[in-house]
Amino acid sequence: MMNTYILILLILFGGAFAAYFLNKLAPILSGLTAFAATTIATILFYTQVKIGSQVQLTIGGINLEWGINAYSWLFSFIVLGLGTLASLYSIQYMQNKERQGYFYLNFLLSIGAMMGILLSHDFVSFFIFWEIMTWSSFLIVIYNGKDVKKIGIKYMIFSAIGAYAMLMSIVMIFAETKSFLISDFINLISTTGFSNHILMITLLLIGFGVKAAVMPLHVWAVGAYSNSPMSYTSVFSGALSKMGIYGFGIVMLAAMTYVSPTISENAGSGYSIISIEVIKIIFQWLGAITAIMGTLYALKQTDAKKLLAYSSIAQLGYIITGIAVGTKLAVMSALFLAVLHGIFKGTLFMAVGAIERQTGTTDMTKISGLIRKMPWTFIASLMSIIALAGIPPLAGFVPKWLLYEGLITSGHYFLVILLFFSSTAAFLYCYRFLFGLFLGQEEEETKNVKEAPASMVIPMMFLAGLTLVFGTYPGLLFKPIANAMEFVGMHDVTWNMTVLSNVWGDTVSLNLVSIAIFVIFISAALFLFKGMRGTRYVTTKDISTSGEIPTENENLTYQLDFFKPFERAVAPLYKRTMDKIYNAIGESLEAVFDFTRSIYTGNGQTYAIYVIVFVVILLIFKDSIF
């Protein structure tokens, strides 16, 4: 009897190759294969797998261990759920596009690899799957052939740096513990203290930080997110980036909570300069800065894809901050947001993909007023945006509440201010997204636009519905999160199915909030629809602007630049970008490389002189060299 884990991976990886070859028969078959593979894997996983079961393998003299625990179980929701829905969405989205076999091959490979990461109990299989995930996503990022050098190679450079930092850490851990098991690493940390292994931990965190797009390592993300086909970006931003969070969580949470107090004291007393506190503070701030910068850049975008991409970076920043703060509430909010971000950002990227497919562009200056043409897409986007902005009754409110409370109770007042600023500014881009795409006057070009096909709308609506469900019954998510936190050593996490409460005794009953808002919403809708009979459609010209008739090219929708003053206020922050710094580094390195290779002059005699000089040097200094 084959182990379920192996079976699931075989289905996903085998499906990948099946999809590739079936494309030769008919492109639609590869899409269906992908959907079938993800669905079967999901069903198998949730019916057959029990938390805690394990399987051991030995490859190349290295013992591998696969299994699932409460913590990876939580992340499996995002990977499998989003993977299945995105593959369903993908069937129609990818229709008529070339090289579908190639796309689905890498799509399934990356989903399989993500499952592999979650299943890995040892660093070697973790790293193997991590790399498969990286290169398969790289191959999708360059799928449409645009800016391969700028976007694809940049993504790969950062991924490679991250992955190799991780690999270095892994071999160092092995040299120390003689074991690849992640649990042995955690034991090592907990018995010898965090600060004695600062290098390996930093390297691991760099590896995860790249995928989680933490501040100085984020520059690949926007291009990669916006350049991939949207059906993959929803997985990319929703699930793949969470693998960074997953690993980050393992290191930070497990290490933080398992370290016994005597050792941390010991480490603090001049034993080492950098203690866990320093790492925590660094990542809290990096997370907060990522959040703010992501938000500020999102504001500037006119392309909906890029807006969402920056928004993803910002949201990941919140998650990083939450985990780095490390109190129960903060971690809970971070994990909640991790799952939730997968849901709503997945939806939003799908919505943008639907718009792209139907209109051919995602530029917010070119399209507007799609609300009538694509109502379902609009509703899904609206709900996701509300969730993103953190307005009740949708689920985004819950982690926000928890995060602020967590930060305030642990005394991180300045972080609260930063994050509050960032999430307030986020309203601006949320609004711009909705307004720019769906509201405003209809453009000539979008006259004949139709709603996306059902197989694309259903996944979006399903995910959007989830935000409502989790907003009303957050306990559904609290339960696995509490289990996951229990697993990483944070015991006695309290939660309630529908009520949020804080230490000051305030409580919010989300049921009541939902019902209230629902009632208001329905009545408002009824009112509006009733009033709609009286609405009158007007042309662009039917407007009086101080008695002047506007010309054709005067933009009357103020979807652009409506927060110019704000932009002006924060303008200095845009000036120095990490991108420019990296480019400068890259250029100077290239110059150095060019200089280096001029050693090979092309003159055979020079090479001969090298040989003789080398011999003479060796002979003269032989006693000190050897």
Place this chain on the structure above:
Amino acid sequence: MVISPVHYIAVPLLAAFTIPLFAKIHKELTRIIPGIVLIYLTYVSYVLMSKVMTTGPIVEIIAGWKAPWGINLVYNGFSGFIASLMSIMGLLIWIYSYKFKKVDDEPALKFYILFLMMVAGSIGITITGDVFNMFVFLEIVGITSYSLTAFYRGRDGAEAAFKYLLIGSFASVFLLLGILLLYTHVGTLNMAQIAERMHTIPTSVKLSIFVMFAVALGIEAEMFPLNGWAPDAYSQAPGPVGAAFSGIVVKAGVYALIRIIFTLFDIEGSLQFLIVMGLITMIIAEVSAIRQTNLKRMLAYSSIGQMGVVLIGFGIGTTEAIFAAIFLMFNHAIIKGLLFLSGSFLVYNDDKKQIASLSRFGKKLPVVSFLFALGAFAIVGFPPFAGFWSKLYLLLAAADKNLIFLIAIILMVSVVEVIYYLRVVGKLYFGKEESKIEPKKPAFNSLIVMLILGAIIILVGVYPDVITGFIHNAADTLSDKATYISNVLPSL
């Protein structure tokens, strides 16, 4: 007939010199005979390797003169593994180049004669137990390599070959001087006996001898700054010869260097020397590779860089590190072989061999492009391909000796490697506009070879245990010097 290691050298040399006669009988025999020879060598490898794995090393005495007096061949876990690798690579390259120069039989004749001698010489370097014999084989390899580098008249082959010859002559001069000095002090040419008597030489003289040997063999192993010839030779030689250089010839050079360091000399600092030279070689080669516009030159620099990593592996010196280094040699042979073989089809019709000319070849040459991409992924060490494991084992061995700085540099250079290989892959599939150059479609036999290499890469990547047994044996053999001596000189 009893199969013995002598067949490795005698059969191909005999065939090489009699091919012209057979060619008089039937032209096709020119092509078939080398194949038969190489198939036979692979069979010999199979028989001998299974013997070695079960009953231990084979020491072959030539012409009845016993060990210290006559020339002997030592076929143990390490030399046997490398010799088998060479014969299999030789066979694959023969299949690949079967239709080579089909229209013109006279060049084909020369090609096969030289190729067979090159394989025989390389295997000879590997299995010989006598330093002067090693010199002779090195010269056989040298002369054939110079000629094969200059094989194409049209290109700059002659220039590359002349540089190769110039530096190669230095190698032979220094090797001769080294042998001379060694002989005056120990009075023997037998490697085992030299190893045994090494402690009698005064340190200063020993170091001078070591410098001579290290430089001579360092030239063949493409060690910086002795490798000026290498990128030119690789890029100008015909495709299959490039693959043979990286899969066979350079392996012989590295093998010889490692053999003299591990078996002959017992110099403390020689391992650190290997690490440092390997590091410099790797860094300079990879850094030069990233700025190349010529595909074959890029592959050549990459090859040099990989040899640097191999030297680092041996330099670390623990059994695990030696294991990793031998694994890396194996991987490099198959992966770089695949890259050279597929790459030479990709740039076949472009005289300048420019990477830019590959734009969107993924469509025109789907299988070849795919195999090239596979090779590229494998050589930078992405799992689940073969290159990953050797890299992992190497880093583990380095970490075990706490060489953190070394690991960091190797990985930084790996980032460079990732960049330039993936740039080519990106170009193959997503170049800006379709290249105007019409690609040459690969012949069936060539395709088969590339597919076999690709399959081996994936097989070893997914399940490395198929090969690790042999490599472990090889690593154990190399690090056990005493057994080597007692095998060759049982009386002592």
Place this chain on the structure above:
Amino acid sequence: MFGDYQNVVTMSVYGSSIALILIGLYGVLIKKHLMKIVIGLSVVDSGVNLMFVAVGYIKGGTAPIFSPSVIDSKPLMVDPVPQALVLTAIVIGFAVTAVALSLVIRLFKHHNTARIDQIKSLKW
């Protein structure tokens, strides 16, 4: 030291072999003409070969030919091994020189020059 005829011969052989090697190296490393470089290589080879012969020489030794009469008297013989080696080395050197010369011809035809510093179409 110079009083001894044998010693003078030995030293002068060593000296001239080193001189040959150095002269050859000068030719290879400094001269730009391909032919001179090839000649330099041959001269270096000769120097090394000469040194081999010198090493094998033993004062007062005879030719190392074994015959029944010689074995009984156990005379002092020069070491035969270096002489065998030198023969091989000479043959190899000859082959290398032949290849080198043919390459020089090719290079001259291709580049229309025989100066090594002008033949660098392959570089970096």
